[in-house]
Amino acid sequence: MKHDVEFISYDGEYPCLCMGTLVVKIDGQQYAFGMRDDNFTKTNIKDKYKYPIFWESSGGIAHSEDYSDMLAIGGNWVLDTYLSSDKEEEEFLEDYPEEIRDIEIFEEMIRLMNKNIEEIPCCGGCI
Numbered sequence: 001m002k003h004d005v006e007f008i009s010y011d012g013e014y015p016c017l018c019m020g021t022l023v024v025k026i027d028g029q030q031y032a033f034g035m036r037d038d039n040f041t042k043t044n045i046k047d048k049y050k051y052p053i054f055w056e057s058s059g060g061i062a063h064s065e066d067y068s069d070m071l072a073i074g075g076n077w078v079l080d081t082y083l084s085s086d087k088e089e090e091e092f093l094e095d096y097p098e099e100i101r102d103i104e105i106f107e108e109m110i111r112l113m114n115k116n117i118e119e120i121p122c123c124g125g126c127i
Contacts, residue, residue, distance in 0.1 A: 003027055003105050007112040017118060018057050021050075024109055026100050033109075052095050054106055055113060056080045077113040079106060 005026050012020020021034030032050040059075030093101040 001102070003100075003102060003108070005105060005108040005112065007109075007116045010113065010117050012117070018055070019053075022055075022109070022113065024112070026105060029099075031100070051097075054080055054092075054096075055110060077110050077117065079110060 003026060005024060008023040008025055008030065010020050010022050012018060019034070021032050023030060023032050025031075034050070034053055055077050056079075057075050058078045059073045062071045062073050063069065089103055093103065
């Protein structure tokens, strides 16, 4: 089934761009995904519509051979590989309400994040 997914906002910012709150509209209902409770207050979304983070940057940290220099390398937004590699698709989707338990919805949200959020999401804030 095709779902209507619309990007509303994302408030991640330096130095932890990957830790913001994503607000989207899925089939007319607004949902928030993220990690920090203070972000949910700003979005005025009721608790029943806030859910865990499901993304990460495909970028990372590069270093010199002797680890004396570190450099953040950018990448696209992707589904969280830690979650998706340790769990089967059904287990991954259990963290979310039944009406959005469709991996295609999550893939569309990732596509919208790449379209609407800073092109190089790895900021090095996790160093």
